[in-house]
């Protein structure tokens with residue numbers, strides 16, 4: 163638990179990124195979780211994902227962007243990604259972060275930038291998932307999502323909610339009324355106990371409650387987890403309620419439990435793999451380390467080996 167908080171604290175220290183990037187071994191290790199630095203490298207990773215029967219979601223890594231020009235460059239990057247999906251015929255949608263589009267500069271800027279990407283996706287018949295970030299921006303992220311959803315279709319834009327937040331069950335009930343497509347995940351940021359359940363058992367219980375609500379809603383949702391207990395609970399609930407295998411999808415991260423991704427795809431479940439790429443890998447990579455203490459030992463061992 164302490165190691166998790168420490169790693170999540172370090173994930174917010176952008177200054178450490180350049181330091182970390184100097185270690186060639188450290189950079190090499192990021193390739194387990196990050197598909198590369200360019201769109202073409204991500205396209206290749208997605209081809210491999212598609213080959214075993216799963217779809218993907220592009221994520222251009224960047225967050226907490228502090229300049230308007232850089233947020234506009236992010237919009238152009240996503241427009242290029244959407245164009246490459248069409249040109250290559252790979253099966254993928256895209257995931258965006260609102261702080262990547264300027265949420266911490268001005269929410270209206272983030273809305274305008276996100277809107278430009280969602281509009282492009284709508285024109286192409288593709289889908290944009292708005293990732294959820296730290297709890298300080300949950301409310302404003304939901305507000306912007308609702309504005310986008312009011313203008314674009316159910317199958318054009320969706321949102322992410324995190325089962326570690328105390329507010330999430332009510333948020334899920336709220337967005338289901340629109341209706342909206344939800345990706346449920348446990349949550350990856352450092353949050354105080356006032357806003358997030360400090361105990362894993364409560365996070366997991368809430369996950370299962372939300373999963374049941376989502377699956378029984380009749381809308382197509384994403385069940386994002388590598389936790390076999392969450393997956394088993396989902397399969398069991400779907401079986402009991404007569405919910406078809408293609409009425410929802412499992413989602414997992416690039417480089418995590420590929421065996422499980424392939425197994426579920428083989429069993430006829432829909433599986434989507436989240437494929438991050440780009441130069442700003444540091445905070446994403448550190449959150450992945452925080453999720454599993456064994457990852458840290460793996461890194462330490464390799465760093466010591468040089």
Ligand SMILES: Cc1cc2nc3c(=O)[nH]c(=O)nc-3n(C[C@H](O)[C@H](O)[C@H](O)COP(=O)(O)OP(=O)(O)OC[C@H]3O[C@@H](n4cnc5c(N)ncnc54)[C@H](O)[C@@H]3O)c2cc1C
Nearest residue numbers: 293294347348349350386387388389413414415436450453
């Ligand atoms: C498709 C997708 C999208 C996501 N989007 C968001 C988002 O928008 N906002 C957000 O806050 N979080 C997001 N997350 C991250 C999520 O919140 C969790 O931090 C992460 O998925 C780990 O939780 P878990 O459900 O796998 O369960 P855990 O209980 O953390 O892990 C269960 C098991 O999965 C394996 N595992 C999990 N993580 C790792 C890892 N990093 N390396 C190796 N093994 C691992 C281990 O075997 C572990 O025992 C996303 C996750 C996925 C899969």
